[in-house]
Amino acid sequence: MNPALAGASIVTAAQMRAAEVACFAAGVSQVALMERAARAVAQQVARFARSRPVLVLAGPGNNGGDGFGVAWVLAEWGYDVTVATLGQDWNGAAAVMRDRWTGPTTDLDDATPRPVLVDGLFGIGLTRPIAAPVRGRLATLAAAAELVVAIDVPSGSFADQDASDGVEADITVALGALKPCHVVGDTARCGHLILADLAIAVPGDTRLIARPVLHPPSRADHKYTRGLVIVIGGTMPGAARLAAGAAARGGAGYVVLASDDARVPFDAVVSRKPDAIAAMLADPKLGAVLIGPGLGRDDEARTRSEEAAASDCPLVIDGDALALASIDQLACRTAPTILTPHSGEFDRLFGTGGGNKLERTRDAARRSGAIVVHKGADTVIAAPDGQSIVAHPPAWLSTAGTGDVLAGIAAARLAASRDPMRAAIEAVWLHARAASLAGPAFVADGLAMHLPQAIAECL
Numbered sequence: 001m002n003p004a005l006a007g008a009s010i011v012t013a014a015q016m017r018a019a020e021v022a023c024f025a026a027g028v029s030q031v032a033l034m035e036r037a038a039r040a041v042a043q044q045v046a047r048f049a050r051s052r053p054v055l056v057l058a059g060p061g062n063n064g065g066d067g068f069g070v071a072w073v074l075a076e077w078g079y080d081v082t083v084a085t086l087g088q089d090w091n092g093a094a095a096v097m098r099d100r101w102t103g104p105t106t107d108l109d110d111a112t113p114r115p116v117l118v119d120g121l122f123g124i125g126l127t128r129p130i131a132a133p134v135r136g137r138l139a140t141l142a143a144a145a146e147l148v149v150a151i152d153v154p155s156g157s158f159a160d161q162d163a164s165d166g167v168e169a170d171i172t173v174a175l176g177a178l179k180p181c182h183v184v185g186d187t188a189r190c191g192h193l194i195l196a197d198l199a200i201a202v203p204g205d206t207r208l209i210a211r212p213v214l215h216p217p218s219r220a221d222h223k224y225t226r227g228l229v230i231v232i233g234g235t236m237p238g239a240a241r242l243a244a245g246a247a248a249r250g251g252a253g254y255v256v257l258a259s260d261d262a263r264v265p266f267d268a269v270v271s272r273k274p275d276a277i278a279a280m281l282a283d284p285k286l287g288a289v290l291i292g293p294g295l296g297r298d299d300e301a302r303t304r305s306e307e308a309a310a311s312d313c314p315l316v317i318d319g320d321a322l323a324l325a326s327i328d329q330l331a332c333r334t335a336p337t338i339l340t341p342h343s344g345e346f347d348r349l350f351g352t353g354g355g356n357k358l359e360r361t362r363d364a365a366r367r368s369g370a371i372v373v374h375k376g377a378d379t380v381i382a383a384p385d386g387q388s389i390v391a392h393p394p395a396w397l398s399t400a401g402t403g404d405v406l407a408g409i410a411a412a413r414l415a416a417s418r419d420p421m422r423a424a425i426e427a428v429w430l431h432a433r434a435a436s437l438a439g440p441a442f443v444a445d446g447l448a449m450h451l452p453q454a455i456a457e458c459l
């Protein structure tokens with residue numbers, strides 16, 4: 001994902017339309033707004049077109065209006081431009097743009113490929129899949145082009161759905177704000193994503209992740225104020241060890257590993273026998289508990305999991321502990337809770353119900369009362385109040401043990417702030433950054449070593 005987009009708002013098509021209406025009510029005309037959009041897209045085309053001939057596809061709605069506007073601006077700048085349409089009439093601002101365009105215009109069926117294709121067929125107003133003949137023409141023209149620039153969304157993608165369809169663009173210029181299809185699902189079809197800020201105020205409760213701000217310890221801090229983390233292990237002790245090491249390197253003041261296996265990742269992590277879990281959970285100095293990595297699903301695992309869930313300790317629940325948890329039990333908790341499921345664990349706990357990944361994760365957070373970190377190439381972090389954050393961690397993280405590392409970092413950050421949403425965002429960012437710093441083909445054991453550098457970048 002384009003790093004320049006950090007913190008950018010993500011809105012639904014309905015929210016975008018409401019924002020547009022408010023903008024019109026504030027005195028901006030529809031034509032002025034469309035001209036802003038057209039100029040912003042034309043600028044991006046001009047950055048990469050290198051004087052090559054341009055074919056602009058202009059569909060029946062305002063996305064098509066933007067297309068005519070782009071054609072008009074590019075022709076003014078000296079580009080060789082042709083427009084292809086579906087042969088409709090246009091209304092409102094789109095009709096104004098259509099009338100401004102006096103250059104060559106053809107039917108989509110008759111259009112011949114050109115090196116640069118600007119896709120203004122459909123935007124956020126797509127209501128049904130594009131008819132097969134049109135989709136076929138679009139795919140042919142796109143395949144023959146050297147550069148495909150999509151206006152707002154790649155035509156064929158539904159703005160509010162996980163990207164799963166639509167033309168494959170090299171560049172997508174999102175207008176006014178990002179939409180769900182730009183950030184969840186197969187976002188590769190957007191190519192390089194650029195946001196054209198049209199100076200429209202949009203809601204800010206759903207955003208791309210941005211680098212968090214962390215505070216160094218003060219002179220008054222000590223190991224317990226920095227955060228005491230207990231990692232509860234089980235049948236696969238290596239996973240809990242990885243998590244405990246990550247908690248220590250993720251900034252915790254003190255890490256205890258409660259496991260039958262006495263091995264620790266390094267000497268600073270303290271080993272305790274798990275028969276003392278009840279006493280540990282009652283320790284007022286406790287900052288956060290992590291349960292799940294390597295826990296197993298036997299009776300002992302169930303007992304430990306229930307004990308942790310029933311406690312009033314801030315809790316991170318991962319891996320096997322997610323399989324042992326129930327939504328009702330989670331919803332009864334009053335202490336902060338973070339859940340870190342991958343898609344299989346998420347579906348098992350919350351079901352496979354409809355909506356895009358953002359909606360599904362927000363719904364899970366609302367039902368469980370927990371912060372849900374729904375992991376994947378498109379990681380969604382959602383809070384019960386509807387706030388949500390999207391991140392795109394490096395694909396090199398798709399290797400065993402990295403989830404245990406993330407859970408350990410989340411526990412450290414939760415112990416430090418007691419604010420579960422903040423902790424989840426910090427953990428996801430630090431985890432992704434550590435992966436970038438680790439470089440290609442790292443193994444999970446080496447990932448946490450890069451956390452201090454990632455933390456240093458947030459101070």
Ligand SMILES: NC(=O)C1=CN([C@@H]2O[C@H](COP(=O)(O)OP(=O)(O)OC[C@H]3O[C@@H](n4cnc5c(N)ncnc54)[C@H](O)[C@@H]3O)[C@@H](O)[C@H]2O)[C@H](O)CC1
Nearest residue numbers: 034037061062063122123124125126127128129130152176
């Ligand atoms: N976000 C902004 O600030 C701005 C966005 N602009 C652009 O406007 C479009 C949205 O325009 P709208 O007219 O609502 O929708 P579309 O252009 O996407 O197309 C709707 C049009 O097409 C018909 N239709 C829908 N699905 C199909 C289909 N499968 N086959 C055929 N026809 C279909 C539908 O009935 C309508 O007639 C947004 O994306 C931006 O590009 C503004 O220009 C500037 C500000």
Ligand SMILES: [K+]
Nearest residue numbers: 119122153155
């Ligand atoms: K488009």
